[in-house]
Amino acid sequence: MTAQPEPEFSGDWRVFEPLQLGPILEHALEAFGENGFHGTTVRDLARRVGVTVPALYYHHENKEAVLVTLLDAAVLDLIDRVRAAVEDGGADPVARFSNAVEAIVLNMTNRAKRSGLDSELRHVSPENRRTYAATRKRLELIMLDLVRDGDEQQVFDVDDIEETVRALLGMFQSIVRWYQLDGPLTPAEVAARYRTIALRIVGHRSPA
Amino acid sequence: MTAQPEPEFSGDWRVFEPLQLGPILEHALEAFGENGFHGTTVRDLARRVGVTVPALYYHHENKEAVLVTLLDAAVLDLIDRVRAAVEDGGADPVARFSNAVEAIVLNMTNRAKRSGLDSELRHVSPENRRTYAATRKRLELIMLDLVRDGDEQQVFDVDDIEETVRALLGMFQSIVRWYQLDGPLTPAEVAARYRTIALRIVGHRSPA
Structure with missing residues (x-):
């Protein structure tokens, strides 16, 4: 590390x-x-x-080291942004979660090319993959906390928190497969739509 | 074709x-x-x-032809299964949609390796990519119809049908990145969880 x-x-x-x-x-x-x-x-x-x-x-050192440097920088920047976004949400679990979703989707759109390198991960050595996975796990843990908080405070309603977070992160990651910065949707528009979808997934009922 | x-x-x-x-x-x-x-x-x-x-x-003919043969077989099988699943749902828009989700998730789990080849698509020629994209578009159209039907019959409540379907398909596709047939979850269990999540995404309110 x-x-x-x-x-x-x-x-x-x-x-x-x-x-x-x-x-x-x-x-x-x-x-x-x-x-x-x-x-x-x-x-x-x-x-x-x-x-x-x-x-x-x-x-x-080699080609793999170049990829690993890119992957690490990408996930560390994403985590920094998500942390800042969550903090920005203050004490409101809905705002904290919504901000985290917004930060992730803004990253997947503004940094679509770099975020897409995630799919090259399977080509790195098991040791480097473990290190990256441990860093990425921190993002998952932040999301798990956010969903659990909302569920405990009864503003969300989730049966299976782990599966829900995995589905959310998979959905966000898939944005890099189609998003184009010069296409019809701005990052902010995509983030707004996925915010709505994410709030549905976590069972937030009141108008967001 | x-x-x-x-x-x-x-x-x-x-x-x-x-x-x-x-x-x-x-x-x-x-x-x-x-x-x-x-x-x-x-x-x-x-x-x-x-x-x-x-x-x-x-x-x-070449290595690309091998990949294209695999990709085509995968998406055609998936579409055949989804069509049969939808038909099995009879006239009920919720059952038709739920069955389609189940068919897709069963495919992503039982055929995780083959479905994962989708990420190699960017390495095929533009011509072959267009052909595959046209076939895959049929799956998207089926899903768009199902969500639109449910929305029109007011069993679903969706603002942006196209974005919703794209998010759903991205979420399902991401299953291949983590699913392992010898892991703790059976394909049927994963399908049941994603069915619940998918019904939330389309705004189906009553207990599913």
């Missing part, structure tokens, strides 16, 4: 500035998105960046 | 017999699942099947 880096976002969890990843990671994100992890060679990557293969290895 | 093949399932849309794909497609399913489309070479595949590379090319 590395030390927690500075948050990528600057204060406002709803604001997504262009990513400042540096040339290697930016080109890697493009290449993995277009051709997949296995479909991208280190040679391809070096050519895209405009450096030699040894220069690339100077910065990253 | 090829002619519609015989249904894979034998009468009962809830029954999933072991797939009879033949050695090439069975090994390809394993290989693509383990290493991805780009991570699998024709040579790997021939070695797994125990044939020469030319023998493989005798049966399939």
Whole structure:
């Protein structure tokens, strides 16, 4: 485990500035998105960046290390934003949950390409996968807490909290498969729709 | 477009017999699942099947043709099952929708590996992708009809039918990412839980 880096976002969890990843990671994100992890060679990557293969290895141990760096940054930024969003909801369990949903969906839309790397996870080593899974688990735990709180305070009505959270997160993750930033829907519009759907899933009855 | 093949399932849309794909497609399913489309070479595949590379090319034009054959068979079987499930629901819009959800979730669990190939779709040519997308669109249209029917008959209450169906299908598709047939949940148990969640999403109020 590395030390927690500075948050990528600057204060406002709803604001997504262009990513400042540096040339290697930016080109890697493009290449993995277009051709997949296995479909991208280190040679391809070096050519895209405009450096030699040894220069690339100077910065990253191997191709997997590049992917892992991207995946870790993505999930850590997401968790930071969700935490800020939840805090922003104050003491109201509905606002806290709604904000978390909004933060996740804003991430899946504004950062669709990076969030889509999640599907390349199965190509990393078991050790790296475990580390990433442990980080991602923190997101799941935040959502479990939020749904449990709402259920206990009787503003939500959920039978199976774990399955509900898994379904929610799966639904949000699937947004990256179709969302296009230059398409008809803004991230905020998508977030508003999924907020409504998510509140239904957790059995929130009153008009949201 | 090829002619519609015989249904894979034998009468009962809830029954999933072991797939009879033949050695090439069975090994390809394993290989693509383990290493991805780009991570699998024709040579790997021939070695797994125990044939020469030319023998493989005798049966399939190229590696992409193998993937496309698997993807097409998967979505056609799914659509056949969903149609049978909907018909089984008679005239009741809730039963028709619930059965469709059950059929899709039973497919995502019993056929998790094959359904997971959907994520390799981006590696096929635009032409093959369009053909597959057109077939998959039929599933979306069936779901749109079911949700619209329920909404018109006022047993469901949905604001945005298209977005709701997209969210439902994304949620179901995400099951393949975690489901394991030898894990704690049977396909029928997962189907029952997602049926409850899906009925909430479409705003079905009375106890299901």
